Amino acid sequence: xxxARRIAWVLIAVTVLMCLGxxxxxxxxxxxxFREIPNAAPSRAHWLGTDALGRDLFSRTLYGTRVSLFMAPxxxxxxxxxxxxxxxxxxxxxxxxxxxxxxxxxxxxSLPWLFLLITVRALLPLDxxxxxxxxxxxxxxGCLGWAASARVLCAGARSLRQAEFVLQARVxxxxxxRLFAVHVLxxxxxxxxxxxxxxxPVFILSEANLGVLGLGVAEPMPSWGGLLRELESMWxxxxxxxxxxxxxxxxxxxxxLQLLISQxxxx
Amino acid sequence: xxxxxxxxxxxxxxxxxxxxxxxAAFGSFGNLWVFETFETSETSETLFHExxxxxxxxxxxxxxxxxxLYCLLLTLCLANASFAQGGExxxxxxxxxxxxxxxxxxxxxxxxxxxxxxxxxxxxxxQSQALEPALASSWKISDAGRTITFVLRPNVYFSDGxxxxxxxxxxxxxxxxDPALHSPIADQFRTGSGAVQxxxxxxxxxxxxxxxxxxxxxxxxxxxxxxxxxxxRKEMAVLGPFYVADxxxxxxxxxxxxxxxWKKDTAGHALPYLESIxxxxxxxxxxxxxxxxxxxxxxxxxxDSEYYDRLAxxxxxxxxxxxxxxxxxxxxxxxxxxxxxxxxxxxWFRSTAFRRAISEAINRADMCRVVYNQxxxxxxxxxxxxxxxxxxxxxxxxxxxxxxxLRRLQQEGFRQQGGKLVDREGHAVEFSLLTxxxxxxxxxxxxxIQQDLGKIGVKINLxxxxxxxxxxxxxxxxxxxxxxxxxxxxxxxxxxxxxxxLSSGENHQWNPKQATPATAWEAEIDKLMRTQASTLDANKxxxxxxxxxxxxxxxEPFIYLVHKNALSAISESVVGAQPVVLRPQTYWNVDVLRLxxxxxxx
Numbered sequence: 023x024x025x026a027r028r029i030a031w032v033l034i035a036v037t038v039l040m041c042l043g044x045x046x047x048x049x050x051x052x053x054x055x056f057r058e059i060p061n062a063a064p065s066r067a068h069w070l071g072t073d074a075l076g077r078d079l080f081s082r083t084l085y086g087t088r089v090s091l092f093m094a095p096x097x098x099x100x101x102x103x104x105x106x107x108x109x110x111x112x113x114x115x116x117x118x119x120x121x122x123x124x125x126x127x128x129x130x131x132s133l134p135w136l137f138l139l140i141t142v143r144a145l146l147p148l149d150x151x152x153x154x155x156x157x158x159x160x161x162x163x164g165c166l167g168w169a170a171s172a173r174v175l176c177a178g179a180r181s182l183r184q185a186e187f188v189l190q191a192r193v194x195x196x197x198x199x200r201l202f203a204v205h206v207l208x209x210x211x212x213x214x215x216x217x218x219x220x221x222x223p224v225f226i227l228s229e230a231n232l233g234v235l236g237l238g239v240a241e242p243m244p245s246w247g248g249l250l251r252e253l254e255s256m257w258x259x260x261x262x263x264x265x266x267x268x269x270x271x272x273x274x275x276x277x278x279l280q281l282l283i284s285q286x287x288x289x
Numbered sequence: 290x291x292x293x294x295x296x297x298x299x300x301x302x303x304x305x306x307x308x309x310x311x312x313a314a315f316g317s318f319g320n321l322w323v324f325e326t327f328e329t330s331e332t333s334e335t336l337f338h339e340x341x342x343x344x345x346x347x348x349x350x351x352x353x354x355x356x357x358l359y360c361l362l363l364t365l366c367l368a369n370a371s372f373a374q375g376g377e378x379x380x381x382x383x384x385x386x387x388x389x390x391x392x393x394x395x396x397x398x399x400x401x402x403x404x405x406x407x408x409x410x411x412x413x414x415x416q417s418q419a420l421e422p423a424l425a426s427s428w429k430i431s432d433a434g435r436t437i438t439f440v441l442r443p444n445v446y447f448s449d450g451x452x453x454x455x456x457x458x459x460x461x462x463x464x465x466x467d468p469a470l471h472s473p474i475a476d477q478f479r480t481g482s483g484a485v486q487x488x489x490x491x492x493x494x495x496x497x498x499x500x501x502x503x504x505x506x507x508x509x510x511x512x513x514x515x516x517x518x519x520x521x522r523k524e525m526a527v528l529g530p531f532y533v534a535d536x537x538x539x540x541x542x543x544x545x546x547x548x549x550x551w552k553k554d555t556a557g558h559a560l561p562y563l564e565s566i567x568x569x570x571x572x573x574x575x576x577x578x579x580x581x582x583x584x585x586x587x588x589x590x591x592x593d594s595e596y597y598d599r600l601a602x603x604x605x606x607x608x609x610x611x612x613x614x615x616x617x618x619x620x621x622x623x624x625x626x627x628x629x630x631x632x633x634x635x636x637w638f639r640s641t642a643f644r645r646a647i648s649e650a651i652n653r654a655d656m657c658r659v660v661y662n663q664x665x666x667x668x669x670x671x672x673x674x675x676x677x678x679x680x681x682x683x684x685x686x687x688x689x690x691x692x693x694x695l696r697r698l699q700q701e702g703f704r705q706q707g708g709k710l711v712d713r714e715g716h717a718v719e720f721s722l723l724t725x726x727x728x729x730x731x732x733x734x735x736x737x738i739q740q741d742l743g744k745i746g747v748k749i750n751l752x753x754x755x756x757x758x759x760x761x762x763x764x765x766x767x768x769x770x771x772x773x774x775x776x777x778x779x780x781x782x783x784x785x786x787x788x789x790x791l792s793s794g795e796n797h798q799w800n801p802k803q804a805t806p807a808t809a810w811e812a813e814i815d816k817l818m819r820t821q822a823s824t825l826d827a828n829k830x831x832x833x834x835x836x837x838x839x840x841x842x843x844x845e846p847f848i849y850l851v852h853k854n855a856l857s858a859i860s861e862s863v864v865g866a867q868p869v870v871l872r873p874q875t876y877w878n879v880d881v882l883r884l885x886x887x888x889x890x891x
Contacts, residue, residue, distance in 0.1 A: 055740050060659050074595075075659060075733055144758030147770060148721040149750055237726050241736045241751040251729075257582070257599055282774035 030278035037275055050080035051232040053094065053242035064264050071264055073252055077242075083268050086244035090226050100219035102162030102171060106207065106214055109172030113179025124176065130169035138166060139228075140237055152243040159238055163225050171217040178213045182206050193286050205227035218281040223276040230272065247274050301818075308664065375564040376884035378863070379586045380876070381571035381726065384756050386542065389533060390524045391514035392465050395473040396760070397777070404873055405566060407514025408528020408551075410439055410747075411460070411507060415869045415877035418781075420508055424528060425514060434502030434825065438843055441493040446530040446549040451520040455495035459487040460518035462497055473795055475507050476788035480822050502823050504830070505784060530561040530880040543566040552880055561880035562865075572727040572756070581607075581688055587710070587863050588665075588875045591616075592856040593730055594664035600858060607858045609868040610664070613675045614855030615778035617668050618734065619847040620722065621769055624800040626807070628767040633716050638770075638799075639808075642701040644845040645693040648687045650745050656851055664856060668849035670838045671789075675852070675863045675870070676781050677744070679831070681838040687845075691745055698745070710746030719748040720770040723762065726753035734850060735773050764800065772798075773850075777872065783821055785832040790818045790837060799846045810844050 040047060049067065056076035066082075070079035112123030142162055150158065161201045182188055182205075191205050204205075226246065232238035233247015241248070249268035256265060352396065386398040394403045410425035422428075425439040444869075445453040465475050466485045478485065480500025488496045503509065520526035525533060527549070531544035544551045544566040553566040561745030569586070571577050578596040580586045589596070590684060592608070595643055622638035623630060637643045653667035669687075672680045695705070710718040724731045724739065732753055739749040749771075754762070762769045778785065788794035792811045806812035814837050821833040855876045859866045864883040868874050876882065 053740065055737065057655050057737075062440075075736055140755055140758075144754055144761075146721060148752045148762075150721075151721070151750060155750075155752075235726060235755075237753060237755065240753070241732060242739060254573070254729075257579070282527050 027281050030281040033278050034264060037087060038091065041084060041091055042090055044081070044084040048078070048084050050078040050081050051084040052244050054078070063262075070267050071262075078170055079249075079265070079267070082244040083271065086246050086249050086268065087271060087275075089156055089239060089243065090229055090246040090272075093156060094222050094225040094229065097160040097164035097167070097225045098218050100161065101167040101221050101225075102214055102218045104165070105217060106210065107173035107174050107181035109175030110179045110186075110207060110210055111202065112172070113176035113181075114183060114206050116180065116183060120176065120180070125172070127169045127172050127176075130166070131173075134254045135166055135228075139163070139232060140235075141164075143237060146195065146201065152240050154242040156243060156245070159229060159232065160225065163228050165219060167225065167228070171221065174217060175210060175213055178210050179206055181210055185209075207208065211222070216283065219279065223279045223283075226272070226276060226279075244276075294321075295706070303765075311629060313588075314782070326477075332697060339712075349390055352760075356529060371495070372825070375562070376566055377565045378563050378588075378876075378884065379567045379569065380588045380590065381577045381580070381586055382485055382542065382568045383572050383574075383577075385570055385758060388534075391516065392461070392470060392474060394591055398568075401568065401873065402533065402542060402544075403514050404529075405472060405511075405531050405876070406527040406529040406547075408445075408453075409512070409514055410441075410510045413508060413511045413780075413871075415871045415873070416867055418871070420511070425510075428507055430506055432498065432502075434504065434506055435500075436496055436498040437506050438490070438494065438496040441495070443493055444553060445528065445551045447517050447520055447526040447528055448547045448549055449517075449520055449522050449526040450549065451517050451526055453515070453517075454492045455489045456492075456518045457515050459489055461516045462487050464516060465513060471795070473788060474512050476791070476794060477784060478503065480819065502825070504822055504825060505782060506558060508782075509784075527618065531563075539570055541570060543761045544568065550880070555830065562740070562883045563879070566879070568693070574727070574729065581858055581860065584860065584862075587860040589858045590873055590875045592659040592857060594854070594857050595730070597664060597856045597858075598662055604861075606861050609857045609859070609874075611855035611868065611870045613673055613852050614870055615673045615676060615781070616853050616855075617671065617673070617776045617778070618731065618850045618853065619668070619776060619846075620773040621799045621847045622720075622845070623763075623767060625767040626800070628769075630770065633712060633714060634720065634770065637712065637718065637720075640701055641844050642697045643703075644848065646697040646701075646745075647686075647747070648845050648848045649690050649694040649697070649741065651741050651848070652689045652852065653686065653850055654689065656734055656737055659737065660730050661851065661853060661868040664849040664854040665797060668852050669844050670849055671776070671786060671847070672838060672871070673778070673852045677780060679783060680834040681842075684838060684842050687842075694745055706745050708746055709748070712836050717748065718746065720751070721750040721752050722771045722773055723752045723754060723759060723769045724773040725756045725759050727756060731773055738773070746801045764795075764801075775853075776847075780871065783818070783830075783837070787818055787822060790841075810840050814840055820873070821876075843874075 056072055059072055060074055060076040062068060062072040068078050074077055108123055112120045122189050139162055146158055188205055191201055229245060230247040230250055231246050233251055238247040239245035246268055253269060256262060259266060349490050382401060384398045384399040386402050387396055388399050389402060391403040391407045394400050409423050411420050412423045414421050424445060426442045437489050441455060447453060454868045462485060464470060465472050478499060480503050483500030486498040490496060493665040513764055515528055516524055517526040524753055530547055530550045532547050533542060534541050535543035546561055546564050550560060554560055567810040574593055577589060580588055597608060657663060657667060667686045674680050703710055717817060722735050724735050735751050737750055742749055761774050788796045791797060792806040792815050795801055806815055817833045817837045821830040822829050855870045857868050859868060859875050862885045864885060865881045866875055
């Protein structure tokens with residue numbers, strides 16, 4: 023497993039580096055349409071061929087990976103912070119507040135999040151730049167994805183509430199937010215890390231789901247979801263195997279993250 | 290069964306905005322339809338009698354063996370006929386039907402349900418384009434096109450067993466014309482101010498009088514599904530070949546054979562042949578094509594060019610290309626004065642020069658080639674050249690000319706500044722273009738427009754939304770800047786476009802439901818559309834609608850992009866399908882469709 027994890031680290035590092043260097047590596051801008059050669063096979067000029075509008079698929083994959091790979095952790099961070107605040111505080115306070123917080127969490131968990139996302143997205147202003155639309159998409163994912171983590175963190179905080187060092191701190195006169203910030207939260211760190219790493223691939227896949235529905239990141243900005251949508255109309259995968267590159271990359275990155283998560287959880 | 294033919298034939302149309310309807314209107318060239326009444330069942334009845342006589346003759350004159358053989362053959366024939374009955378036809382709806390009320394249907398899915406379940410007084414034969422009697426066995430237009438009198442077919446019952454009478458027709462017309470209902474179909478009947486009068490003359494006779502003459506009045510009734518005045522099931526009691534048996538929102542609508550359907554085939558067998566129709570709600574066109582390929586559904590009524598080419602290599606026998614269809618794809622700018630738009634953007638959108646420039650900066654030929662793989666042609670206006678009579682042949686496609694576009698914009702006070710186009714007050718020209726996420730070809734066209742307009746410094750933010758959210762924005766809140774959608778034309782007659790071109794129309798999409806026309810050219814269009822709708826002379830109508838097309842070409846409230854070819858796919862297991870250009874292309878004769886054994890049929 024050690025080798026597998028090393029490979030996972032290397033793969034993620036290479037992917038991140040390639041994304042950062044997309045401006046140098048990409049043979050064309052991700053939005054440029056080469057209309058004379060739509061759906062072209064790989065060539066020297068277009069290493070992964072072109073999409074239905076003649077856009078260079080390699081460039082789009084690089085930029086799309088950048089979007090998904092950097093925005094998903096941001097959304098995961100947001101959702102983990104929310105989960106820490108809501109779940110951690112609920113577990114720490116206990117009683118009425120815990121019941122209320124867990125009821126809200128249950129309610130959020132029971133909502134069909136995809137429809138909720140679509141509805142919320144439909145209510146947003148239209149005249150926004152693609153970058154803003156990306157940010158909005160991932161902020162929405164982050165704001166709606168905290169509930170499962172909150173339950174875990176609530177359970178963690180609840181167990182800490184009766185821990186001896188917390189009781190000792192209380193006896194010493196430490197109460198309220200200070201006790202929560204100084205003694206409870208730091209001891210929830212391992213859980214927080216684990217929840218963060220678990221959320222990253224979840225948000226990558228969530229964006230991909232939205233993208234497949236055409237409701238993710240706005241055109242012409244690519245994302246893994248948008249790139250995967252191109253595969254919907256692919257009936258003979260072996261005949262156009264190069265078009266599977268974004269899917270392959272998604273599987274490799276998410277798989278690598280899962281490997282690293284198990285390591286974090288063990289830690 | 291009585292049947293009527295015509296000496297003159299008009300055009301008809303039925304439309305919807307890529308799902309939301311531009312309701313139909315039916316018109317004709319002539320003032321008064323001249324009917325030739327004849328018996329369609331006569332032939333079959335005669336044949337039946339002749340067969341009986343032949344059998345009797347044989348029974349007396351031939352041997353027992355011959356009679357037994359004859360009986361055997363007859364039994365085999367009957368048995369064979371019974372194989373044709375039953376089965377479940379399956380195809381997809383792209384959206385959840387918004388209503389089952391036939392008078393309120395305004396999008397594609399609801400229209401499909403209405404077509405399959407609704408009983409109408411007369412039906413336009415989608416193949417011959419002739420009007421045929423349905424629930425009305427005959428009718429007569431009088432009073433210079435103001436009054437229509439129907440003679441109803443006797444012994445007809447709704448799907449729940451409630452008898453069908455003239456009261457039901459009167460009730461339906463009252464419901465239809467009720468302003469509170471906001472029926473999109475009703476717009477076509479509103480050519481003059483005043484109330485519509487219904488008079489029940491007898492249980493099977495009724496007259497309807499309109500305040501002003503209506504051209505092609507009878508054809509308008511092709512879309513008016515009759516509702517029961519007395520049934521406790523209200524709109525769920527139907528007179529069409531099928532009734533709604535089950536509906537699971539988001540999943541499917543199941544229609545079952547209406548046992549009380551009035552129509553019979555020439556052999557006297559009760560129609561429809563099919564036992565049920567399952568309409569799976571499937572917004573994803575890729576999945577729909579894949580399901581056709583797997584044999585899970587039987588037909589795709591409107592096929593995208595992309596799938597046409599893919600299916601061509603797998604099931605060429607199932608594909609049908611009828612050439613350029615009547616459908617258009619177009620974009621438009623929001624010109625609603627109460628919309629929450631900055632004043633300067635509203636000023637751009639209201640500027641003819643701005644719209645013309647945007648139009649000229651769009652490369653339509655590329656769209657036809659890249660998005661539609663040549664299964665489309667650049668659009669000129671609201672009427673496809675395939676519509677030979679009504680198309681204004683003096684018009685030509687707007688050229689793709691970015692220099693000309695820039696010149697127009699400069700004359701209007703726009704200028705380029707650092708690669709961006711700015712107006713005379715210095716606002717950068719930037720707007721959002723809305724389209725529905727499910728339709729990949731539209732998203733691709735929008736992306737092409739984005740690049741084309743980028744060449745003249747216009748920035749477009751492309752927004753894809755789910756269809757219901759999009760419809761809410763363009764019809765209710767008007768919270769959008771520009772939109773790209775399709776217009777589905779099933780009929781040929783311009784009357785069908787009344788609710789689009791009249792400034793008061795619900796689907797006058799760039800600025801609907803105006804109390805008075807906002808511009809002089811809209812006022813002129815109003816006048817011309819009313820003229821063509823009330824004039825009974827074909828040439829005058831043509832002249833009026835030619836001028837409407839000319840104004841639409843000059844003003845470009847809709848920037849027409851392409852006319853798609855009429856493509857459809859029907860599984861070879863469906864027997865009796867005769868695809869046509871008019872909607873619904875593949876299942877217009879649903880009551881006589883059958884399935885081969887082992888493919889859903891019994």
